[in-house]
Amino acid sequence: MHQHTINASIQLLPIVQDRHPYDWVDEAIAVIQQSGIKHEVGPFATVIEGGYDEVxxxxxxxxxxxxxxxxxxxxxxxxxxxxxxxxITGDEKTAKFQ
Known part of the structure; x- marks a missing residue:
């Protein structure tokens, strides 16, 4: 696969009762933040952007x-x-709304 910039949306839906689901989502977001990849946390999903292998x-x-x-x-x-x-970047897709 090429290494042009791509973007992806990742949404985590924990099916658990041992902890609040947001606690697990926070763990996932921490992984994304620690990766150093460009990202934007949203209320339903997090968008990440980088090379194919990196994403x-x-x-x-x-x-x-x-x-x-x-x-x-x-x-x-x-x-x-x-x-x-x-x-393909997120900015390219959303610039007209900024």
Whole structure:
């Protein structure tokens, strides 16, 4: 896969009763923040942006962290936008609304 900039939306839905679901979401956001990848936390999902491998690694790392911490069950919803001939950025898509 090319290494042009892509962007993705990642949403975590913990299916748990041992902790408040937001606690698990906070753990996922911490992984994203620590990755150093460009990101924007939203009320329903977090948008991340970087090279293909970098974005996929962050998605993987979020799931690995929840597993390591003992989250019993969760759904990870991901949307990825890829442009084959060049970068696609969130700013490009939202600039007219800023």
């Amino acid at each position: 996929m690694k962050v998605i993987h790392d979020v799931n690995e962290k929840l597993f390591e911490l003992g989250c019993n069950e969760w759904i990870t919803s991901v949307q990825i936008q890829i442009r084959s001939n060049g970068p």
